[in-house]
Amino acid sequence: MERKGTGSGAGDWILGAAMAGIAAAELLILDSQLERNTLTVKNYEIRSAKIRKDTTAVFLSDLHEHVFGAQNSELIEKIEEQRPDLLLFGGDMITAKSSAEFRQTLLLAETLAARHPVYYAEGNHELRFRRDHSRYGFSFDAFRRELTEAGVVLLADCSVRLPGNLTLSGLLIPERLYAKAWQPKGGRMTAEEVRAKIGEADPERFEIVLAHSPRAFDACAEWGADLTLSGHYHGGTVKLPGGAGLMTPQFEFFRRDVAGMHERDGHRMIVSPGLGTHSINVRINNRPEIDVIRLRSGM
Numbered sequence: 001m002e003r004k005g006t007g008s009g010a011g012d013w014i015l016g017a018a019m020a021g022i023a024a025a026e027l028l029i030l031d032s033q034l035e036r037n038t039l040t041v042k043n044y045e046i047r048s049a050k051i052r053k054d055t056t057a058v059f060l061s062d063l064h065e066h067v068f069g070a071q072n073s074e075l076i077e078k079i080e081e082q083r084p085d086l087l088l089f090g091g092d093m094i095t096a097k098s099s100a101e102f103r104q105t106l107l108l109a110e111t112l113a114a115r116h117p118v119y120y121a122e123g124n125h126e127l128r129f130r131r132d133h134s135r136y137g138f139s140f141d142a143f144r145r146e147l148t149e150a151g152v153v154l155l156a157d158c159s160v161r162l163p164g165n166l167t168l169s170g171l172l173i174p175e176r177l178y179a180k181a182w183q184p185k186g187g188r189m190t191a192e193e194v195r196a197k198i199g200e201a202d203p204e205r206f207e208i209v210l211a212h213s214p215r216a217f218d219a220c221a222e223w224g225a226d227l228t229l230s231g232h233y234h235g236g237t238v239k240l241p242g243g244a245g246l247m248t249p250q251f252e253f254f255r256r257d258v259a260g261m262h263e264r265d266g267h268r269m270i271v272s273p274g275l276g277t278h279s280i281n282v283r284i285n286n287r288p289e290i291d292v293i294r295l296r297s298g299m
Contacts, residue, residue: 035283036276039068039078043292044261044270048226050206051297053164058082059291061090061212061231062123062274065104066288072108075275075290079112082292086162087116089152090231091123091212095278096136102129102143110150118152119160121170121210123232124178125278155210157197164206166295169198171211171220178213178232181251189215191222201225206295214257214271221267227293228269233258235273239285249280259289 058079068074079087093105112118122130133140144154153160155170162168171194176186194209194216201207201224209225211217213232220228236245236258245258259273275288 035285035287036066036281037068038287039074039275039290040287041078041082041290041292043294045294045296046227046268047296047298048206049297049299050165050204050226051295054297055085055162055164055166055295056082057086057088057293057295058084059088059090059229059270059272059293060275061092061229061272061291062234062276063093063105063108064095064125064274064276064278065093065102066276067104068275068288072104072111075108076111078290080115082290084116084292087112087118088168088210088229089118089120090210090229090272091121092125092231092274093120093123094125094129095276096125096128096132097278101138106143106146106150109147109152113151119155119168119170119210120147120152121155121212122172123212124173124175127172127175127178159198161205164295164297165204167202167205167207169207169209169225171197171209171216173211173213173216177215178250189219191219194219194223214262214269217257217262217264217269221264221269225267228267229272229293230269231272231274233271233273234277235259235283235286235289237280237282237284237286239273245286247280259286 094102109118130140147154157172159167159169174189177189179185207225208227209220210229211220212230214230217228233248238246240246244254244256247253248255257271259271262269270291272291273286273289
């Protein structure tokens with residue numbers, strides 16, 4: 001008996017599946033575009049007997065020159081709603097590419113520093129800019145000078161004492177910790193390296209370290225950091241069920257320390273999923289985030 005339509009039916013099924021796949025991809029792209037421009041605020045509260053004065057810190061990381069509203073007006077408005085005592089920039093506020101001008105980061109820093117104390121630590125893109133500034137048509141010294149003149153305090157392997165018995169340090173992470181998954185790695189960072197960069201931790205003070213890569217957490221905790229603030233992983237690009245991230249900028253897959261708060265032996269790390277993207281301009285289930293950290297006295 002002759003069979004009719006078998007090939008046609010299979011072809012229709014394949015065509016239908018392909019069209020459904022294309023439609024799903026388009027929806028994901030649209031969702032990612034929406035997410036990349038939708039700010040969220042995440043609140044944390046940390047209590048310690050070392051803290052002598054309640055302090056609200058707003059932590060921003062991985063802006064990558066992204067703009068929320070005209071001249072970042074939406075971002076600034078969201079920050080002001082938190083009534084911060086200080087602002088902490090955790091690195092990669094810029095994107096170090098040959099065409100970069102860094103004007104959005106400078107404008108944001110200048111606007112915020114006119115209203116609040118602003119402290120800026122470096123990430124791998126600032127490190128790249130510092131190292132290869134001749135490629136960018138704008139020197140790192142000029143960048144640093146504009147920030148300093150605006151009142152921003154730059155923390156590169158140094159510390160400042162803040163009211164409330166707080167010490168804030170900015171740590172320059174060794175480049176080996178930013179190696180891609182397939183590149184040779186030079187081992188973990190050690191507490192001794194941290195100590196060589198920023199001195200001894202004071203066990204009587206609440207020690208906060210801005211360390212751009214979460215890979216430095218173990219070293220910072222062993223050194224004596226009560227709170228380490230990191231970013232770099234962009235929330236894992238796509239947030240998966242259970243909190244893992246699909247992929248970091250170093251092409252590491254299914255890491256769980258891509259966002260949120262983590263604790264080891266009483267030492268805490270907050271990882272920001274960041275505000276912007278670069279190169280892989282995708283965010284799915286992973287909106288840009290302002291982190292509000294309320295430091296409170298008492299246990």
